[in-house]
Amino acid sequence: MAGSYKTENGLAHLRVKYSDRFYMGPGRADLLQGIVETGSIAASGKRMGMSYKRAWSLVQALNDGWGQPLVETSRGGAAQGGASLTADGQTVLRSYRAMQEATRGAIAEEFEAVTRRLVDISKAT
Amino acid sequence: MAGSYKTENGLAHLRVKYSDRFYMGPGRADLLQGIVETGSIAASGKRMGMSYKRAWSLVQALNDGWGQPLVETSRGGAAQGGASLTADGQTVLRSYRAMQEATRGAIAEEFEAVTRRLVDISKAT
Numbered sequence: 176m177a178g179s180y181k182t183e184n185g186l187a188h189l190r191v192k193y194s195d196r197f198y199m200g201p202g203r204a205d206l207l208q209g210i211v212e213t214g215s216i217a218a219s220g221k222r223m224g225m226s227y228k229r230a231w232s233l234v235q236a237l238n239d240g241w242g243q244p245l246v247e248t249s250r251g252g253a254a255q256g257g258a259s260l261t262a263d264g265q266t267v268l269r270s271y272r273a274m275q276e277a278t279r280g281a282i283a284e285e286f287e288a289v290t291r292r293l294v295d296i297s298k299a300t
Numbered sequence: 301m302a303g304s305y306k307t308e309n310g311l312a313h314l315r316v317k318y319s320d321r322f323y324m325g326p327g328r329a330d331l332l333q334g335i336v337e338t339g340s341i342a343a344s345g346k347r348m349g350m351s352y353k354r355a356w357s358l359v360q361a362l363n364d365g366w367g368q369p370l371v372e373t374s375r376g377g378a379a380q381g382g383a384s385l386t387a388d389g390q391t392v393l394r395s396y397r398a399m400q401e402a403t404r405g406a407i408a409e410e411f412e413a414v415t416r417r418l419v420d421i422s423k424a425t
Contacts, residue, residue, distance in 0.1 A: 187323060189403070190313035191411060193418050198312060242421045263417065270414050274407040278314070281406035282399040286316060289395050292388065293318050296367045 185286055186279050191271070197240035199271045206233055207260060207268045210246055216258045234258075241267070310411055311404050316396070322365035324396045331358055332385060332393045335371055341383045359383075366392070 190200040202223070209219025220230025234246045245264035249257040260268065315325040327348070334344025345355025363369045370389035374382040385393065 184317050184319065186315075187317040188313055188315035188325070190311075191407060192309050192312040193411075193415055194309065197418065200313070241418065242425055263421075266417065267414060270410045274410050277406035277410070278403045281402035282316060285395045285399050285402070286318075289392060290318055292391065293322065293366065296388075300367055 184290070186275065186282065189275055189278055191274060194240075196242075197237075199267060201275075203233065203237060204268060204271045204275075206230060207237070207245065207264060210234075210258050211260055211265075211268070214257050214259065216246065216248070219258075237264075309415070311400060311407065314396075314400055314403055316399060319365075321367075322362075324392060326400075328358065328362060329393060329396045329400075331355060332362070332370065332389060335359075335383050336385055336390075336393070339382050339384065341371065341373070344383075 188201055190198055192198040205223055206219055206225075209222050210216060213219050213222070216230050216234055217227045220227060220233075223230075225233070238244045238246060241263065243263060244261050245267055246258055247261055249259070313326055315323055317323040330348060331344055331350075334347050335341060338344050338347070341355050341359055342352045345352060345358075348355075350358070359371045363371060366388065368388060369386050370392055371383055372386055374384070
């Protein structure tokens, strides 16, 4: 997942499990967001270095796990047709981004305290 | 990592990156906590289904990444000697657990809203 390779310090990976069949994580959020931004499953996957097949199977896993479509294609599933998020897809993505932001705030104080200690160590050695 | 397979809903994986060389995640936290509870790297790893070799290399990655020991062995590194956390190891573990708790609180409202929607869908289908 692209989310795993981001290089900023701080929150690096947040996975939230909703059921045995559905969870959200940074890679899934980036794929959904890419579909919003490019209007295409293939183009969204490509931005993340995924094959079309892999992006499509991830969309299927999202839709199947949720139980209703989060992503819909404008030509009824045609291989490279336009794609967009359903209302549920928008809700799930927006909620995940809100959780990432809330988490960054919630961990900030502890993160900074541990980082200060780490900086002290690297100065001393 | 054991942390990846926990089955409770809600926060499933929190990774915090402190530098290009050091991060904390649920598996690392569980291994450190197991060392506190068992006094042994081997026993802690075994609880998580890890070989001794893998547990030991993870401890080395933690110590090397941090730049000073987080885990120390009572017999200077002897293969199956007793092990404990240094003051830094205790700080890093305590801080990570505090961040997990803070994150659970921070995501609770969004988590519950999305879960309610998911439950409505599963009732409807």
